[in-house]
Amino acid sequence: MPEFLDLHSKTTKVLRALVETAMRRHGLHQGQDHLLAALWERDGSTPGEIAAVLHVTTPTVVKMATRMSAVGLLTRRRDEHDNRLVRLWLTDAGRALREPVEAERRSLEEKITADLTETERRHLMIALTKVYKSGSDLL
């Protein structure tokens, strides 16, 4: 078992669990906060655009959008000029979650990196970025 892959895998599981319980407090599932974030930044984006921003496939966004629409976080509406396009629009409920969810996420990040010195944190970001780059190039 290679060291880094194994450690990263374990860390991923722990972080997922933490994010899941943190977001559940706001009625969200893991990943839905990212979708909302995309709309907070650009309301009325299309599923394809969001998928690109989130590094995820279009079907994933479509499914999530369906569920989130059922819970009243956003609405679907076809583009007026191009009937192929669909645009996702935030509801008031979806907009209202911005502050609390962003705060929740910041809080979690702080707790998670609390044991790191500023130097360690910087080195971690630099090294992880390199890994991310190498990985992306291999795709």
Next chain:
Amino acid sequence: MPEFLDLHSKTTKVLRALVETAMRRHGLHQGQDHLLAALWERDGSTPGEIAAVLHVTTPTVVKMATRMSAVGLLTRRRDEHDNRLVRLWLTDAGRALREPVEAERRSLEEKITADLTETERRHLMIALTKVYKSGSDLL
């Protein structure tokens, strides 16, 4: 969007894709290599034991075991002395995958960390370990 959580999330997606395509070459899905690794280390383990080692829930192991058994990588057999327990045993096919899969994983780890200096790599492991610890304590 907190920096670390976001970067870690993106890295996870990339790594998952890489592991997936690497393991598909051996007829495996993401995560099945971990299950096999547990059996390579202790053949005849129970689903519960494996779940604990993999940091995963028991139902997850049960589902994977069902699929992997259908493909002939392992077999299910009830424990002779305790009929509640089920033990998973490797088939020859499952055993034969050990060398190639471990080599594949080592190769991927090398490619992924190729751009890191030895110092960077060490710092990355130390920092990630701290994050993992902090996260585990928060669970």
Next chain:
DNA sequence: AGGCAATCGTTAGACGGCAAACGACTAGGA
């Protein structure tokens, strides 16, 4: 003007992962 290729969203099906409910078996206490 008409047809064909490109562009989108959606559906279907598979997999890893989780929580909750269920069922079978064991073991310990009254």
Next chain:
DNA sequence: TCCTAGTCGTTTGCCGTCTAACGATTGCCT
């Protein structure tokens, strides 16, 4: 001895994610 509590594996149902196939619409090119 019997009954109850604890221990397991399994089933069910949901979510995120991917690939592949499908359907609808637009736009260009002849």
